[in-house]
Amino acid sequence: MRIGIGIDVHPFLEGRRLVxxxxxxxxxxxxxxxxxxxxxxxxxxxxxxxxxALGDIGLHFPNTSxxxxxxxxxxxxxxxGKLLAKHGYQTMNVDAMLLLExxxxxxxxxxxxxxxxxxxxxxxxxxxxxxxxxxKLGYIGREEGAAAHAVCIIRTI
Numbered sequence: 001m002r003i004g005i006g007i008d009v010h011p012f013l014e015g016r017r018l019v020x021x022x023x024x025x026x027x028x029x030x031x032x033x034x035x036x037x038x039x040x041x042x043x044x045x046x047x048x049x050x051x052x053a054l055g056d057i058g059l060h061f062p063n064t065s066x067x068x069x070x071x072x073x074x075x076x077x078x079x080x081g082k083l084l085a086k087h088g089y090q091t092m093n094v095d096a097m098l099l100l101e102x103x104x105x106x107x108x109x110x111x112x113x114x115x116x117x118x119x120x121x122x123x124x125x126x127x128x129x130x131x132x133x134x135x136k137l138g139y140i141g142r143e144e145g146a147a148a149h150a151v152c153i154i155r156t157i
Contacts, residue, residue, distance in 0.1 A: 007046070021115055025103060035071045041119075044094055088157050089157065099131075
């Protein structure tokens, strides 16, 4: 068995769609990035790649490539899942934490879990997504951005 950790951060930008965990969340601002800036899926992808010692999402999906401009991060996570399988690994579980002051996302968590499970070909029971605020502290508390942390366990097939 192997353990991985992933962390991602993106700033907010007015007029951009907010996509977290593959779910469009109504908001007047979204996360800024080269792709759709899905901070949650990026952290999960990095955790899985790290567990398999396969680098990080910047290595596989560079932000200098026009191929990945505004790409749906669920496509990237599916690719990570296939890459792990190609190297003989299976995802055992994912535990992710979103740090976000607003908007509230509790009603979207089940859909996020389903999206992650579907991308990785695992049961939803092996995927946990949680959220917390930053109690108005720092850039997250000032609603300037969002962050996500993820840990995972993979095993050889």
